Amino acid sequence: MNPADHRRILIVDDEPQITRVLRTSLTSHGYDLRVANDGETALEILKDWVPDLMITDLTMPNMDGLELCRRFRMKSKAPIIVLSVKGEERTKVQALDAGADDYVTKPFGMNELLARVRANLRRIPQVEPEATVIKEGAFRIDLDAHAVTVRGEEVKLTPKEFDLLVYFARHPGKVITHRNLLAAVWGANSTEQPEYVRVFIGQLRKKIEADVSSPSYILTEPWIGYRFDPEGKAQ
Numbered sequence: 001m002n003p004a005d006h007r008r009i010l011i012v013d014d015e016p017q018i019t020r021v022l023r024t025s026l027t028s029h030g031y032d033l034r035v036a037n038d039g040e041t042a043l044e045i046l047k048d049w050v051p052d053l054m055i056t057d058l059t060m061p062n063m064d065g066l067e068l069c070r071r072f073r074m075k076s077k078a079p080i081i082v083l084s085v086k087g088e089e090r091t092k093v094q095a096l097d098a099g100a101d102d103y104v105t106k107p108f109g110m111n112e113l114l115a116r117v118r119a120n121l122r123r124i125p126q127v128e129p130e131a132t133v134i135k136e137g138a139f140r141i142d143l144d145a146h147a148v149t150v151r152g153e154e155v156k157l158t159p160k161e162f163d164l165l166v167y168f169a170r171h172p173g174k175v176i177t178h179r180n181l182l183a184a185v186w187g188a189n190s191t192e193q194p195e196y197v198r199v200f201i202g203q204l205r206k207k208i209e210a211d212v213s214s215p216s217y218i219l220t221e222p223w224i225g226y227r228f229d230p231e232g233k234a235q
Contacts, residue, residue: 007121008032010051012042012068013083014060018106022055025110026117039063039071046075053121055081055113058091066091066098073099079120083108093224096177103175119173134169137230138217141169150208160185161204168218168228177225201226 009026013019014037026033034049036042038060054072058065069080082095082103092103102120104113134141140149146162148155157165163185168176178197201218209215216232 006032007053008034008049008051009117010042010045010049010054011035012037012039012054012056012060012065014038014057018057018083021110022113025114029114031117039065039068042068043071046072050076051078053079053081053117055083055117057083058095059085066094069095069098069100081113081116081120090223093177093179096175096224097179101174122173134166136169136172138232139165139169139230141166155207157204157207160200161207164200164204165208168226169230172228172230175221175224175227179225181225197225 007030009031011019011022011026011033012035013022019035019037023033023035034045034051036045039056040062042054042056043063056065056068060068065082069082072078072080079102080100082092082100083106084092084095084103085106095103102116104116132142132144134143138151141147143166146157146159148157148162148165164181167181167184181197205212205215205218208217217229219227219229221227
């Protein structure tokens, strides 16, 4: 059976050529699709059809993608992939802050988008509160003992470095903006102090990366934030 069978994807875009390409490619890979050309239509579809993932453009009539992300996130925890015009870094950040999980810039390669779809559908929901050990890729994190091993080797972290790694481990593969990271680890009042993130990311990388100059676990998304790859496959 195709692993994509029965996985539902909602596509929201007002460009017919984009939706046509997406419909053809995703359907051929076994996904069940619905298409909307604006945010309001998408919300109508959500009333009686629950997707496993949504792909949305940002610039659309009636309701833009940012507002759609906010409203969708109120109804569902399913992943959201945003399609963004290249260069609009600030808008990408706003979309991620609004609840999006990932983004793909236009123009995009279909293979890249399919890989992002698969990765987001595989993404494990945030660890349940009762869990005391997080196991992701090369990492084992014991929450009660505040102990971390990477590739089987114990790593000593400060309390804040530990909190930072735990947050990454609970969101593997997800693009995390500077603002979201600050709010989650340092508190809502720290969202305007990005230097906190840069300093602690640097310290954490020195302790977990084999090569700090070419990190494979904590990956930088320029102008946006970071992405955590617990397998360390990305180079």
